[in-house]
Amino acid sequence: MRGSSAFSLLPDRFAVSVTPTPTPILHAVCDIFVSLQGEGTWTGRPTAFVRFWGCPLHCPWCDEPRHRDPGSRRLLTTGAIIAALRAFGEGSARVLLTGGEPLAREGLGSLVSELNCAGFDVAMETSGVGGAVPPGVAWVTLSPKWPPPPEAVHRRADEIKFVVPADPSEAVLGEIARWSREHPNVWVQPQARGDEPDPASTRRAVALVMESRGRLRLSLQTHKWIGLP
Amino acid sequence: MAGRGVPRILLLTDRSTLPEPGPVIAAALKGGGFHLCLREKGLEAGALLRLASELREILLSGGGTLLVHDRVDVALAIGADGVHLPGGGIPTAAARDLLGPELLLGRSCHHVEEAVLALAAGADYVTLSPIFATRSHPGAPHLGVERFREMRCAIPGPVLALGGIEASNAGLAAEAGADxxxxxxxxxxxxxxxxxxxxxxxxxxxxxxxxxxxxxxxxDDRSESSGPA
Incomplete structure (x- = not known):
């Protein structure tokens, strides 16, 4: 195969093998920032967030609409992402890949590998839809939607976080009950209404926790209380 | 005050285009907030200071933000919101040291490497130019949208497109990844x-x-990026 259009002008006997310059992988992101993790197991820990643009799901309660805003979509090379994270300093030692849906992005494995090589501890928050978790991810937060993702993703997860509406379906309640028995680190988090937890969803989440005999914990988006992104 | 909010709309003064910019700036503020960069290369510091003072009054009344081109001393003396360094200006890190962590700092760049270094040294944003042909440099080569897009992907921070920008082509710059x-x-x-x-x-x-x-x-730092509207 000819690697450059310039060689197409030559007769075949002059054909040479040229390794084309690899096209850099570009990652569609909509947010890069450092903040405190506000939810779940690592609440309060400084974390650099890389939010991917785009998600195959369309959850009506999604509180991160930027991943669908074309004006927030930036295509960045892996090197640019790493340089942006380094500019944040020590607060970016742990990187959370979130979304949108990181698992649905091409080149994710390569990015994780490069981040590891650059010394970053990589975590991921995912709905479990879009592919397998690549090697090198040190912590997986699974936030399953409906229908539930494959069982293997649940078992790979280090924590499972169910976002709970005021009136969850029996099927969803069944999933929460199942994984509260089969997984050691399961959280329920009330659906958000703007920057506040929806009161009815909160009541339901609290009730689930109280009924769970210690198997479920309540996750709140504490960063929003103090105006952190 | 926009604080460290990165400019989305940065207007650069130029007496050769408009000797008395005040009335146009006042009129432009009716369209919403923006950042103004006082860029008058021929003026001595005293005259620059007086002009900066006049323009700041106008900007304050309409929700604009004042940057000073090149002259860190003038920016500090007038209490401007920041400095925009030309390519030949003092090193970015030196400017950051003088300005402190809160004031806005940008730099004009023409190459990816320059931009990466500027951002790593403390710039909040860079301009990348010229994206389009300019009337001030007729016939001079320009990047074009595709080259701008390629370069932007490798730059780990906010990039403003500069050169030949008008209301009619700004959308092309946005599609190419300009912030x-x-x-x-x-x-x-x-x-x-x-x-x-x-x-x-x-x-x-x-x-x-x-x-x-x-x-x-x-x-609780929820400041918006382009100054108060």
Missing amino acids: GVALIRGIFAAPDPARVVATLRAIFVPGGSRPVFQRVAKA
Whole structure:
């Protein structure tokens, strides 16, 4: 195969093998920032967030609409992402890949590998839809939607976080009950209404926790209380 | 005050285009907030200081933000919101040391390497130019949208497109990944500057959207990126 259009002008006997310059992988992101993790197991820990643009799901309660805003979509090379994270300093030692849906992005494995090589501890928050978790991810937060993702993703997860509406379906309640028995680190988090937890969803989440005999914990988006992104 | 909010719309003064920019700036503010960079290369510091003082009064009345081109001393003396360094200006790190962590700092760049270094040394944003052909340099080569897009992907921070920007082509810059635009004639030679600003805000600040790249978060720092509207 000819690697450059310039060689197409030559007769075949002059054909040479040229390794084309690899096209850099570009990652569609909509947010890069450092903040405190506000939810779940690592609440309060400084974390650099890389939010991917785009998600195959369309959850009506999604509180991160930027991943669908074309004006927030930036295509960045892996090197640019790493340089942006380094500019944040020590607060970016742990990187959370979130979304949108990181698992649905091409080149994710390569990015994780490069981040590891650059010394970053990589975590991921995912709905479990879009592919397998690549090697090198040190912590997986699974936030399953409906229908539930494959069982293997649940078992790979280090924590499972169910976002709970005021009136969850029996099927969803069944999933929460199942994984509260089969997984050691399961959280329920009330659906958000703007920057506040929806009161009815909160009541339901609290009730689930109280009924769970210690198997479920309540996750709140504490960063929003103090105006952190 | 916009604080460290990165400019989305950066207007650069130029007496050769408009000797008395005050009235046009006042008119442009009717279209919404923007950042103004006082860029008058021929003026001595005293005259620059007086002009900066006049323009700041106008900007304060309409929700604009003042940057000073090149002259860190003048910016500090007048209490400007920041400095925009030319390519031949003092090193970015030196400017950051003088300005402290809070004031805004940008730099004009023409190459990816320059931009990467500037951002790593403390710049909040860079301009990349010229994206389009300019009337000030007729016949001079320009990047074009595709080359701009390629370069932008490798730059780990906010990039403003500069060069030949007008209301009619700013959308192309946004599609190529620009976080904002910087312009001279596109505003100061426009028949309706307020309309230009309103058009640019609709492209780059829809609904007060926050920037893709953010500095380290501070509690309750919810400042919007392009100054108060």
